[in-house]
Amino acid sequence: MNIVAVTAGGAQLARRLGALWPEATLWLPAAVIDAMEQADGVKQTDGTEQTWAPSLRATLARLFCAGKPLFFIGALGILVRMIAPLIQDKRHDPPVLVLDEAGQHVISVLSGHWGRANEITRQVATAIGAVPVITTATDVAGLPAVDTFARRVEAVIAPWSAVKQIASAMLRGEQGTWYAERRWLPALTTNASSAMEPFPWQPLDAAAPETTPPSSTPPSTWSVVLSAKAVPQATLMLYPQYLIAGVGCRRGVTVEQVDQALRHACALVGADSRCLRGLSTGWVKADEEALLAWAGQHELPVTICEAAQIGAMIKEHPEIPKSSFVERTIGVSALCEPAALLAHPQAQLILNKTIVGPVTVALAQVPWPLLVSDPVTANT
Known part of the structure; x- marks a missing residue:
């Protein structure tokens, strides 16, 4: 979470919010901080406070693109003018909130549903005794989204x-x-x-x-x-999203070949490839362009497992099929299955290594639903 203030009053509110959410980073105007420190002797004690100097537009652009919840303490009109060129769509915009420096109102500005800005607005308003301002039609009508x-x-x-x-x-x-x-x-x-x-x-x-x-x-x-x-x-x-794919492949595979293999593996367990929540592979494939590109296109994380981790997982799960060829090639007797299991502490293997052309895939399932208990800190 990033909290940006533009005035002395806003800086005081930012510090109040920072005390409630210690994981937040406070961005306070350098000139205001200098004046506050001279007046009351308050010094920065850790890395949660950062100063910004003009331009404010550049600061907001950098923080907006970081993708974390963004709180702006100041005039709504100023914020709208500065972030307007950066707005894409509800799937990619970060949650953005505006607070007046007196802490009387908290306004959900952007990404109210998908980004959880509405939830965050209610939580912040409750915490500081402010009025939440939410304008999405379903919320106003009391309907779920x-x-x-x-x-x-x-x-x-x-x-x-x-x-x-x-x-x-x-x-x-x-x-x-x-x-x-x-x-x-x-x-x-x-x-x-x-x-x-x-x-x-x-x-x-x-x-x-x-x-x-x-x-x-x-x-x-x-x-x-x-x-x-x-x-x-x-x-x-x-x-x-309850599946993790452990993936191996020949050097130089294409994105299309990766896609075909993942779709085929998912179909074998009765699922669509959109049920994947991440890919996992070994250190030898950390720079495999097709794997990284496919994950990027689907906005999924890629877990890179080291040889020692894979070796330990193979020992922990003797039921994993071994391959002498794989062992001669990379030094461990299996890759896909242990990689899938390493991506999540509660992963359970449901599909052993399946070969589809130059790509191999194993699937593990994880508990679902994985609910977010704190919408404010989920993306910090």
């Missing part, structure tokens, strides 16, 4: 255009239906709370997830389906 839910439970939305369509339909009072695979229902029921913005989920027939939702349910004008496999009739799909 599907993109907020998807972000909190780490699900991929497809297509994005349907988010607006469904929100508009809900505001018009149109009826819709929510379906989820039976295997996800216990987690949804257990974790149902106002913080998760629960929906009235109905079970999707796990035996035939690609069929039309049950005709016994009331007719609806739209449907949302939470499933690992695509349901063509769904207005909007939510793909839970």
Whole structure:
């Protein structure tokens, strides 16, 4: 989290917020800090305070592009003019909030749902006794937002255009239906709370997830389906990100070959490749351009495992198939399976190494949903 102040009053509020969220970085005007230190003897005691000097526009641009929650203490008009050229869309813009220097109001400015700015606004307002200002239509109407839910439970939305369509339909009072695979229902029921913005989920027939939702349910004008496999009739799909791919490949593979292998592996376990939450590979593939490019295109992290880590994981899991060829080549007897397991402390292997052309893939699953307990600090 980055907190930017432009006045002496704003700097005082920034320090108040910094005391509540010690992990935040405070960006205070150099001239104001010098004056405050001379007046009251307050000195910077750690690395959480930084000073900025003109230009403010350049400072805000750098922090906006960092992708972390951005709090601006000052006039809303100033902020809007300075960040307007940087705005892309709700999937990529960071959550942005504005506070007046008296701490009377907290305004959710940008990325209210997907970036959780609305949630952060409420939390900050409660913490400092301010009035939260939230203007998104569904929040004003007291309706849940599907993109907020998807972000909190780490699900991929497809297509994005349907988010607006469904929100508009809900505001018009149109009826819709929510379906989820039976295997996800216990987690949804257990974790149902106002913080998760629960929906009235109905079970999707796990035996035939690609069929039309049950005709016994009331007719609806739209449907949302939470499933690992695509349901063509769904207005909007939510793909839970519960898979990690351990990947190996020959030198010089293409992005298309990586994509084909990952899609094939996911299909073998009954999932869409959009259920992946990350890739994992060994130190020997740390610079493999196709792997990094595919992960970048899908905005997924890549875990790089060292030889010692992989060797230890192989010993811990003797059931992992060994390869003398792999051992002669890179010094360890397996790569994909241990790499997949190393990417998450609770990973469980569900697919051993599968060869698709020049690419090998193993899959591990992790617990889902992975809820974010503190929306303010999630992206700090």
